[in-house]
Amino acid sequence: MPIKTKVDHIIVGQGLAGSCLAIQLLNRGKKIVTFDEPGKNRASKVAAGLFNPITGKRMTKSWKADEIFPYLIQFYSDTERLLSKKFFHPLPIYRPFVSVEEQNEWMALSAAEGVKNFIDKVFTGSVYDQTNDLFGGILTTQSGYLDVSSFMLAVCSSLKKENVYRENNFDFSRLKVSIATIEYEDTEASSIIFCDGVRANNNPFFDWLPVRPLKGETLSVSMDEKPGAIFNRGVYLVPTDQDNSFTVGATYQPNDSSEMTSTMARNELEEKLRALVKIPFTVNHQNWGIRPTTPDRRPILGPHPIHKNIIAFNGMGTKGVSLAPYFSGQLADWLEGKTEIQNEVNIERFKALYSRLSSL
Ligand SMILES: Cc1cc2nc3c(=O)[nH]c(=O)nc-3n(C[C@H](O)[C@H](O)[C@H](O)COP(=O)(O)OP(=O)(O)OC[C@H]3O[C@@H](n4cnc5c(N)ncnc54)[C@H](O)[C@@H]3O)c2cc1C
Structure with missing residues (x-):
């Protein structure tokens, strides 16, 4: 040719x-x-499109966060202007505490050099009506979601x-x-x-x-109330561009190579969401995808x-x-x-x- x-x-x-x-x-x-x-x-x-500088079960600053997070904020904002389209949504992520011990730990940790740039506030009492946060929680900055x-x-x-x-x-x-x-x-x-x-x-x-392929599943759910933050504990609850519609995720299914959604994943996500929020929700859809991971x-x-x-x-x-x-x-x-x-x-x-x- x-x-x-x-x-x-x-x-x-x-x-x-x-x-x-x-x-x-x-x-x-x-x-x-x-x-x-x-x-x-x-x-x-x-993908739900979440970007979160404080991650993992032990809630540590994510790898190279000091360089990567300011960079991505600039990049997606500039690209929105370049393409004249809206898809980037900076938003705090709220992680409720489950005990007084965790609350105390975070009161000390949040002032630590490095981490403090990503913590907006530590609350010692309930802030959001929609979530189970009797002991308060932490609110991150430089976080949010991309409508991928x-x-x-x-x-x-x-x-x-x-x-x-x-x-x-x-x-x-x-x-x-x-x-x-x-x-x-x-x-x-x-x-x-x-x-x-x-x-x-x-x-x-x-x-x-x-x-290495790592399968994951998410749920699309609807709720009558829209919280002012992304909630994240066990699962994340991320808003979407459609009113009252949210993404809940995600599962990690390393030994599952089936190309379909599973009841087990749906049950896991629903159970974790019920532990996170107090308000009723309706599951509208379930998605699966394969992440390209490395050792x-x-x-x-x-x-x-x-x-x-x-x-x-x-x-x-x-x-x-x-x-x-x-x-x-x-x-x-x-x-x-x-x-x-x-x-x-x-x-x-x-x-x-x-x-x-x-x-x-
Ligand atoms: C359930 C789930 C939830 C997730 N949530 C998040 C999240 O909240 N935040 C986050 O940061 N990440 C999240 N991820 C991870 C994120 O999705 C991945 O890191 C990212 O999408 C990988 O992008 P990629 O472009 O490398 O791969 P892909 O998205 O797989 O894109 C590769 C593209 O290449 C195309 N392609 C491949 N071979 C060919 C070929 N021969 N010819 C033509 N086209 C080809 C494919 O069709 C595809 O379009 C999630 C992933 C899953 C599965």
Whole structure:
């Protein structure tokens, strides 16, 4: 096929990772073409979109929060202005305490250097009528949610307008790779970047990477009252753009490879929601999706061991909303030769898994 389009980069996958990278490259004046086959159950379509700097059962500051959270706030706000669409919702997250001991612990912890930038207030008595918070709770800052579907739709519309979006399955048999160029159908590029989530396991160039599928489920529920914060304890209750509609999530089902929702997940989420809120709710829908996780819970960035113009951007795990902006920025800077890829996220750390015998 004769070459009709010459671009700097081809992107495969327009989930959270590919969408953020597309914006980063366009902002740097690069020419791109994006290929995507938008599956209904891709992780990004299912995600509640929460970004929370204080996470985990032990409620610690999340990894690199001091850099990543100010970065994502700037990135999504700028992208809203660029695309003239609303999808970013900064909002406090309220975590009720379950005991006086926990309350005391947080009174001390909240003043600690590092953590205090992410805590708005610690309450010692009930604040929200809708939740069980007899002992008060903590309210975070630099938190909120991204309406991920609206974000991806806005990025997709802008790519379509420039005629650089191709909605189809990327066919590896049509890819021609040489040291200087990448050719795919009628498009020539200097590099190709795979943002293909769990489908990396079927990507002949990156099937050796430890991108581990982790299934999760969420519920869409409706309630008559809308709390002024995201509630989070056991499960999160995140508003959506539709009035009185919320996302409740999420489950972690590492040993479940079934491509459907389960009664067990629904029961777990409903039970945890009943412990969190006092008001009645109606379950309208149940969703499932597969997160692309890594053994060390860090993203994967960088070139294939042999083909240096074939690049991976993957492993967003359970936190794509917060990780994708910062690390797509790092990858875009690296592509321009402006920076090194940090060791913690560099694909190099998994190089020992690569075998020339089993992979391209
Ligand atoms: C239930 C659940 C709840 C979650 N909640 C949150 C949350 O609240 N906050 C948060 O930060 N994260 C959350 N996550 C995690 C988040 O969804 C992921 O980190 C993120 O979406 C991963 O994005 P991605 O672009 O890497 O992958 P994906 O979303 O899987 O996107 C990859 C895209 O590439 C396309 N693709 C792959 N191969 C090809 C090919 N050969 N040809 C064409 N297209 C291809 C796929 O079809 C897809 O569109 C949640 C995940 C789940 C499952």
